Amino acid sequence: MASLKINGVEHQVDADPNMPLLWVLRDILQMTGTKFGCGKGLCGACTVHFNGTPMRSCSLPFAVAIGAEITTIEGLSATGEHPLQKAWIEHKVPQCGYCQSGQLMSAAGLLLTNPKPSDTDIQQAMMGNICRCGTYPRIEAAIKSVAGVGIYQPKAQPTTDTTPSQGGAK
Amino acid sequence: MAQLSKLSRRQFMQMTGLGTAGLALSACVKHDESATKPVPLTQTSATGKPAELNVFVHIGSNNRVTIMAHRSEMGQGIRTSLPQVVADELDADWDKVDILQAQGDKKYGDQNTDGSQSARQFYKVMRNMGGAAKLMLRQAAAAQWQVPLESCIAKDHRVTHAGTGKSLSYGELAEGAAKQPLPDVKTLQLKNPDEFKYIGKPVTMVDFTDIVRGSTHYGIDTILPDMVHASIERCPYYCGGIESFDDTKARAVPGVLQVIKIDGAKEIPGFTPLTGLAVIATNTWAALEGRKALVVKWDKGAHGAHDSRATIAALVKAPIVDAKDIRVRGDIEQALKTAAKTHEAVYTTPYMEHATMEPPAATARFTGEACEIWACTQNPQGAIESVSQLLGIKPEQITVNVTLLGGAFGRKSKPDFIGEAAYLAKATGKPVRVTWSREDTIRMGYYHAFSVQHFKAALNKQQQIIGLDSRIVSPSIRSLNEPDGRYMQNWEIGQGFNTVPYDIPNVRVRNTPAPTDTRIGWLRSVYHQNHAFALNSFIDELARLNKKDSLEFQLAAIGADRPTGDGNNCDVARLKNVLRTVAQTSGWPAKVGASEGWGIATHFSFDSYVAVASKVRVDKTGLRILEVHLALDCGQMINPDRVHSQMEGSVIFALSSVLFGEITFKDGVVEQSSFDNYLLLRMNQSPKIVITLIPSDKKHTGVGEPGVCPVPASVANAIVAAGGPRIRELPLKNHLNIL
Numbered sequence: 001m002a003s004l005k006i007n008g009v010e011h012q013v014d015a016d017p018n019m020p021l022l023w024v025l026r027d028i029l030q031m032t033g034t035k036f037g038c039g040k041g042l043c044g045a046c047t048v049h050f051n052g053t054p055m056r057s058c059s060l061p062f063a064v065a066i067g068a069e070i071t072t073i074e075g076l077s078a079t080g081e082h083p084l085q086k087a088w089i090e091h092k093v094p095q096c097g098y099c100q101s102g103q104l105m106s107a108a109g110l111l112l113t114n115p116k117p118s119d120t121d122i123q124q125a126m127m128g129n130i131c132r133c134g135t136y137p138r139i140e141a142a143i144k145s146v147a148g149v150g151i152y153q154p155k156a157q158p159t160t161d162t163t164p165s166q167g168g169a170k
Numbered sequence: 171m172a173q174l175s176k177l178s179r180r181q182f183m184q185m186t187g188l189g190t191a192g193l194a195l196s197a198c199v200k201h202d203e204s205a206t207k208p209v210p211l212t213q214t215s216a217t218g219k220p221a222e223l224n225v226f227v228h229i230g231s232n233n234r235v236t237i238m239a240h241r242s243e244m245g246q247g248i249r250t251s252l253p254q255v256v257a258d259e260l261d262a263d264w265d266k267v268d269i270l271q272a273q274g275d276k277k278y279g280d281q282n283t284d285g286s287q288s289a290r291q292f293y294k295v296m297r298n299m300g301g302a303a304k305l306m307l308r309q310a311a312a313a314q315w316q317v318p319l320e321s322c323i324a325k326d327h328r329v330t331h332a333g334t335g336k337s338l339s340y341g342e343l344a345e346g347a348a349k350q351p352l353p354d355v356k357t358l359q360l361k362n363p364d365e366f367k368y369i370g371k372p373v374t375m376v377d378f379t380d381i382v383r384g385s386t387h388y389g390i391d392t393i394l395p396d397m398v399h400a401s402i403e404r405c406p407y408y409c410g411g412i413e414s415f416d417d418t419k420a421r422a423v424p425g426v427l428q429v430i431k432i433d434g435a436k437e438i439p440g441f442t443p444l445t446g447l448a449v450i451a452t453n454t455w456a457a458l459e460g461r462k463a464l465v466v467k468w469d470k471g472a473h474g475a476h477d478s479r480a481t482i483a484a485l486v487k488a489p490i491v492d493a494k495d496i497r498v499r500g501d502i503e504q505a506l507k508t509a510a511k512t513h514e515a516v517y518t519t520p521y522m523e524h525a526t527m528e529p530p531a532a533t534a535r536f537t538g539e540a541c542e543i544w545a546c547t548q549n550p551q552g553a554i555e556s557v558s559q560l561l562g563i564k565p566e567q568i569t570v571n572v573t574l575l576g577g578a579f580g581r582k583s584k585p586d587f588i589g590e591a592a593y594l595a596k597a598t599g600k601p602v603r604v605t606w607s608r609e610d611t612i613r614m615g616y617y618h619a620f621s622v623q624h625f626k627a628a629l630n631k632q633q634q635i636i637g638l639d640s641r642i643v644s645p646s647i648r649s650l651n652e653p654d655g656r657y658m659q660n661w662e663i664g665q666g667f668n669t670v671p672y673d674i675p676n677v678r679v680r681n682t683p684a685p686t687d688t689r690i691g692w693l694r695s696v697y698h699q700n701h702a703f704a705l706n707s708f709i710d711e712l713a714r715l716n717k718k719d720s721l722e723f724q725l726a727a728i729g730a731d732r733p734t735g736d737g738n739n740c741d742v743a744r745l746k747n748v749l750r751t752v753a754q755t756s757g758w759p760a761k762v763g764a765s766e767g768w769g770i771a772t773h774f775s776f777d778s779y780v781a782v783a784s785k786v787r788v789d790k791t792g793l794r795i796l797e798v799h800l801a802l803d804c805g806q807m808i809n810p811d812r813v814h815s816q817m818e819g820s821v822i823f824a825l826s827s828v829l830f831g832e833i834t835f836k837d838g839v840v841e842q843s844s845f846d847n848y849l850l851l852r853m854n855q856s857p858k859i860v861i862t863l864i865p866s867d868k869k870h871t872g873v874g875e876p877g878v879c880p881v882p883a884s885v886a887n888a889i890v891a892a893g894g895p896r897i898r899e900l901p902l903k904n905h906l907n908i909l
């Protein structure tokens with residue numbers, strides 16, 4: 001039995017330590033906001049924050065998350081009032097919506113470390129998140145609309161020994 | 171929507187409205203059950219007749235109006251836009267409206283959310299539904315007050331008496347309204363467009379709040395008590411089978427419960443599950459790990475040598491055998507003989523896969539008496555039919571609950587994955603969720619047909635096209651159900667190959683047979699996108715041959731205003747208008763920098779008119795898409811924002827296709843597997859996009875698909891304009907480095 005801290009709450013998890021965090025979240029803890037898209041770090045649908053840094057939960061053995069602060073889309077804000085969540089609705093970003101949990105977590109991670117990103121910064125941070133419906137122009141506009149307006153403070157400071165998120169087109 | 175896991179089954183049904191068949195009429199959404207028993211305006215039967223008044227509108231005594239969304243939501247906004255129409259005619263207050271997703275049931279009419287049909291088929295029906303419900307509310311008020319109907323005015327969720335000013339809310343009138351006779355649709359007085367409150371307005375999608383909080387329910391998110399998970403190792407060979415297997419190691423993987431063999435169709439695949447071994451486990455990951463430990467020897471069947479590159483290459487060169495004339499006009503042989511100039515070209519497009527972000531996923535529970543299903547399906551009635559055949563039970567014993575769809579593009583109207591869940595639920599006796607992996611999705615698809623398109627044109631001295639000889643070779647979707655479906659169906663060729671908008675006196679359109687070596691299925695805009703690529707590339711080649719501006723040449727080829735005479739009802743005036751519109755927004759013929767160029771293309775599909783102008787840069791480093799302008803004429807619009815977002819999405823979807831989209835087979839097996847070798851456009855590659863929606867009071871036409879059609883040729887034409895090569899074989903990644 002291991003203890004996982006997700007959105008500030010400790011959960012007792014009994015699972016193979018190699019099971020990716022994604023499946024612990026979805027199948028064991030029944031938190032289905034984090035999505036499966038590829039299981040290989042190629043699409044970003046499964047993005048969560050690991051000590052404040054966006055990570056692909058499909059490629060993270062859950063044992064690695066023990067002792068870390070994990071934030072999922074369900075915990076991005078208590079009430080859905082994160083500036084990015086509001087901007088997403090204002091800009092009518094989603095189409096099918098399936099990729100948007102991951103998009104929001106990547107965008108929130110970007111603004112945490114870089115409150116006023118340039119166009120290139122945004123594209124670099126978001127290129128690991130595929131949207132098959134093609135919502136990129138609106139995602140970009142929504143991020144820009146809140147850049148610099150003040151973003152939530154993570155409970156834990158990012159640590160230095162985290163695996164970087166796997167993003168990026170080939 | 172609340173967390174599924176924290177709810178009892180009964181609560182879950184109430185929250186989602188996903189009840190068993192027959193209960194939908196009194197299902198209760200999102201509010202306290204005791205206070206708010208919704209009143210169905212009519213009792214209806216589930217017979218095969220088209221939607222009867224009024225299964226779409228329920229009103230609760232708490233004044234909430236529930237509108238049934240009977241089409242599947244996959245990002246096009248249909249759960250919002252059709253109810254928006256009902257609410258407008260009903261004069262309901264949108265803030266007091268709840269949307270309930272309908273189960274699969276013939277009483278709603280057609281639910282197959284495919285073919286860009288929803289607004290075309292249901293705009294009028296929805297207006298009637300709202301209008302009829304409003305009339306019944308007014309009648310109820312008139313009866314209660316003993317006053318003439320004309321003096322009872324419905325507005326803002328209330329009926330008011332013109333004489334006295336007294337008024338009652340819809341909730342207060344609901345019970346009385348339910349007792350009113352069904353109005354005759356012909357007597358309904360619907361609104362004038364200038365009275366619309368929601369129709370034509372960019373109403374926000376009802377699911378946005380849940381989406382940004384991660385609290386939506388897609389097919390992959392269903393959780394039932396005692397549910398087990400399945401991941402299936404399917405036979406990678408078309409119509410192949412299993413020669414032998416050893417599942418000992420798989421069953422030893424922690425979490426794996428059992429392994430079940432599924433026998434799929436041997437000859438024609440239809441929509442039945444593929445042959446495979448289902449690993450049943452306590453969670454998805456254990457099921458996936460179990461699969462890795464399976465040892466399987468496949469029976470490769472008759473298609474084990476399929477090599478798609480070789481197949482396409484051979485069809486480019488093959489002599490014309492067994493040609494079928496599809497359309498003949500004038501004398502093409504004579505026109506080619508007497509032409510001042512002729513030009514010939516062959517274009518090829520590859521197999522592609524839908525690559526929905528949410529892979530196919532379905533959950534089923536089988537009790538012996540009944541089978542209940544939750545799935546991201548575009549076609550719940552089709553799923554019922556298919557499961558009924560598979561399990562040998564009656565359609566009435568099957569319930570299909572429609573979740574949100576994480577993208578669909580035609581993939582999720584094929585119920586093979588739903589059949590898998592139903593079959594395994596029966597075999598295990600437990601609720602089962604089948605989740606496809608990304609690899610399954612890419613390698614086990616219903617593939618967009620490849621095409622080989624041959625064109626020969628005859629031009630006279632005035633540089634006019636006097637003859638067009640064309641021949642299409644492309645596997646038909648009919649092959650799913652017909653063992654010898656080697657010729658295309660008329661509607662497939664009619665998707666822009668037979669039907670060309672140019673005014674040409676001598677035409678011959680032929681079809682020669684294509685082999686079937688995999689499951690062929692429709693993918694967003696289907697054959698249109700292949701045909702639009704080839705035809706618009708060819709017309710650009712002819713323009714260049716004649717040293718003419720491509721836009722001017724196209725407009726001249728389209729010719730005088732008329733409906734095209736090929737049964738296609740394309741009003742060419744509207745087609746020319748979208749072309750001129752993108753020319754204007756893009757500044758055609760715009761000045762460009764070094765190694766840059768613009769290309770233009772147009773296409774009529776799903777009754778809509780689209781033109782696209784694209785700007786690219788091609789240099790030593792590769793190809794970069796800089797700008798894409800799109801103009802759409804789709805008649806009236808219910809929700810212009812969702813039309814706009816569909817167009818943005820269409821451009822990006824089509825850029826993925828033209829740049830990267832290619833499924834290849836080698837030794838009978840698909841070579842691609844995930845997003846590292848089946849690439850999709852990413853944000854850093856996404857161009858500036860400019861969309862123009864043409865205002866119109868004409869009938870509603872298709873939106874979901876038409877936008878993709880002209881994009882590929884506009885890019886291919888732009889590459890030539892930028893000084894790059896004429897590329898006749900898609901995708902472009904095989905010829906240029908994509909930046």
Ligand code: FES
Nearest residue numbers: 037038039044058
């Ligand atoms: S599911 Fe994790 S990156 Fe695709």
Ligand code: FES
Nearest residue numbers: 096097099131133
């Ligand atoms: S909104 Fe559908 S995949 Fe992004």
